[in-house]
Amino acid sequence: MIVQITGNVNYPITLDPTVWIFDDRKLPYEKLFSNENESPSxxxxxxxxxxxxxxxxxxxxxxxxxxxxxxxxxxxxEKILKGTFFMPLKPFIATSEPASDIKSVTIQTENGDHELSIEQMQQAMFLFAKEGKPLKENGPVHLYFEDGSNKDEPITGVKRIIFN
The missing domain is CATH 1.10.8 (Helicase, Ruva Protein; domain 3)
Incomplete structure (x- = not known):
């Protein structure tokens, strides 16, 4: 149930999505993919x-x-135990300090590899909890983009992120 950030980075990182439920950076599903106006209710x-x-x-x-x-x-x-949550990847990418000459990022999954640009990774989010429970099927995380472009077809079964 871990995800590694490796490759051309100064600090390889091992992420444990099971502890993110207590992290203040998590975002609820409703806030990320809501079509409501931006003014707070x-x-x-x-x-x-x-x-x-x-x-x-x-x-x-x-x-x-x-x-x-x-x-x-x-x-x-109750919100934590019943919610569906995402974690932005931007802070983890910054902590790993990728080299300035990165050309692409490889996402290794159970079903094969996916090539992404560094710009796509900057707006990537991990779905780590659905209805308050960790993702066991096709988990430990699913990768979504903030703009919702892959909302219906996320990258599932993510195991490793490799900066090339």
């Missing part, structure tokens, strides 16, 4: 205000007490 604005208040409280508390593990609310826990 009333519920999202309320969530944003609550998050802002929590942030202010945390900063105040840290100035008084040392930081402690923050628990998640019941609502957030």
């Amino acid at each position: 009333e519920e999202e604005a309320d969530d944003l205000q609550k998050a802002s208040m929590r942030w202010d409280r945390e900063i105040y508390q840290q100035s008084i007490n040392p930081p402690v593990n923050k628990s998640i609310s019941r609502f957030e826990k």
